[in-house]
Amino acid sequence: MISLRPYQCAGIASIREAFGALRKRAPLYVLPTGGGKSLTFSFIAHGAGAKGNRVYILSHRQELIDQISAALDLTGAPHGFIAAGYPTLDAPVQIASVQTLVRRLDRVPQPDLIVIDEAHHARAETFERIIREWPRAKLLGVTATPIRLSGEGLGAIFDHLITGPSMRELIEGGYLAPYRLFSPPTVDASGLPKRAREFVTAAAEALVDKPAITGSALEHYRQHADGLPALVFCVSIQHAKSVADQFREAGYSAFSIDGTMERTVRRGVVEDFRDGRIKVVTSCEILNEGFDVPGAHVGIFLRPTQSLGLYLQQIGRILRPCEGKSHALLLDHVGNCYRHGLPDEPRQWTLAGDDGEAKRKPGAGVRICASCFRALPSQAKTCSECGYEFPAKPREIEQRDGELAEVTPEMLARRAERREQGRAQSLEALREIERRKGFRRGWAEHVYHGRLAKQKKQA
Ligand SMILES: [Zn+2]
Incomplete structure (x- = not known):
């Protein structure tokens, strides 16, 4: 039997309290990527199933289905699947692919509890149809970032927020790897056009999919992390392919993965990466969620994003601790840390969503070392990487509404x-x-x- 970490036990107790004493219908549990969300909700699902309840765990991606199944195995919960290509088994707990379930709504029995993994997608149309179909079922949402890409909150679906430990607390507790974040001035994304609060993909692709920019990323990878396993976060499938090509030409075994590939091929790449046969994996969507490979030491960020959720999800991929990883190395070439701050700076989540500055706490913000480009808290006086001393009268530069501006006292x-x-x-x-x-x-x-x-x- 697997033993849970203290904060996971606390999370389970809070979720049970929400359904029990607090009489909530739909709590949302927040835990940073790498904190063990699947295990936490698997215990809840197992407990509910053992009491004779029917539980559906919703997932929108194949990699996540496999992970949830592994977590349920650890808890000893018998489970089946409602997903194309997976065995159908009669069990109280079912892992359901959203795409499959939405087509079988009239054929499957009513659940008592619906668990929504990666619940920041819960307002997507397919999820909403499933939730509407069974209005009496209880809901449990779990996510690292309870905001949608659009910045909207999840208060329309969930009625109670449970916040687990923060990223910083998990790092301090040794549950996530500490990191070194560098932000070399490779791309200035500040002038990119936006649509629905995110940079327009085609414009971002035109900006970053260039040999010179990939070359700069390559150079920094070589300088900081030569040959260490790396994930590269790209703007588009095409961009991911050209980055992989250029890394291969430079002598690294690099592959790109995307949603159009056969499941088995994707799985093969993941396994080769895990075993060290592939050093660099590039992708635009697949890496963001559900790519659970603790062995990734390096994150190379080539996709400018306005989404705090996406920023944290991507970085979370790299912070999983593993043997030989004293630090995760984050190479942000697109200035995402300017837009969103250091990944582990304190944040206040609400069901109302991203209310701009309301989420940033005092002391937030970054400054970049002028000598080695390490990103440091805005109060830092010297660079912990190279010893560079920031000028006594700081000339801070910050990015606001797409403009770089000097900030004076x-x-x-x-x-x-x-x-x-x-x-x-x-x-x-x-x-x-x-x-x-x-x-x-x-x-x-x-x-x-x-x-x-x-x-x-x-x-
Ligand atoms: Zn420095």
Whole structure:
């Protein structure tokens, strides 16, 4: 029998409490990638199944189906599959491919509990149809990043948020590998056009799918991690192929994988990577989720993204601890760390989703060493990699709305002031600011009436 980590036991207890004492229908459990989500919900599914409940565990990708099956095996839960190409078995717990289940809704019995793995997809149309089909079933969502690519929250489906340990806590506990993140100035994605809050793929592809850029990525790989197993995150299938080609030409055994490949071929690549026969795997979608290979020491990031969720999912792939990995090496060539901060900086999740700055906590942000390009917390005074000393008067550069801008202390002060003023909703709160800051008398009324007039105009 497998033993659980203390935080996994706590997570299971919180989920049971949500369904039990708290009488919730649909809790959402958040745990960083690599924290062992599958094992945690497998215990819940096993327990529910043993009590005679029918449990469907929904998954949208083949690699995840295999992983969930392995996790259920560890808990000893008998289980079957509702998925093309998998055996049908009569068991209380079923792992269901979303694509297959949605076609068999009228033929399968009603579940008592639906577990949604990678629940940030839960508002996709197929998931929603399944959830709507059985309104009385309880739901359990699990995800590392409870926001959709669009930034929307998951409050429309889930009614209770359970937050497990943070990425930093998992690193400190030795459950995830510590990392060194470098951000060499390879690509400036700041001018890329956006659609639905993400960079337009074709434009991003045109920007990054160039021999010079892949060459720069190659050079940094050689410098920092020559020959170590690496995953490369690309913009498109075509981009992944050309990156793999160029790595092969440089003498590394490199392959690209994508969703159009046969399942067995994909599985073969994963196995060859695990066993060290393939050193570099490139992909645009497959690596983001469900590619569970602790042996990946290096992540090479060539896909600019506006999505915090995607950023964290990708990095999580590389942080799985394993023998001989003292550090995970993250090579961010597209400035994603500027946009989203260090991967383990503190974050506050809510069911309301990504509310811009609301999610970033004080002390967040990165600064890049001008000498070796290591990404460090914004408060760092010297580079822990090369000893470079940041100038005493920092000229910080930050990326906002696609523009690189120098941030001065005055700007920060003005911004803090605007935020404080925005938070002061009542006239009384505004008067308090007026008193405290020594603003001229009548300032609060002026701001308050200005707001009312604006609201009227909008109404
Ligand atoms: Zn440095």
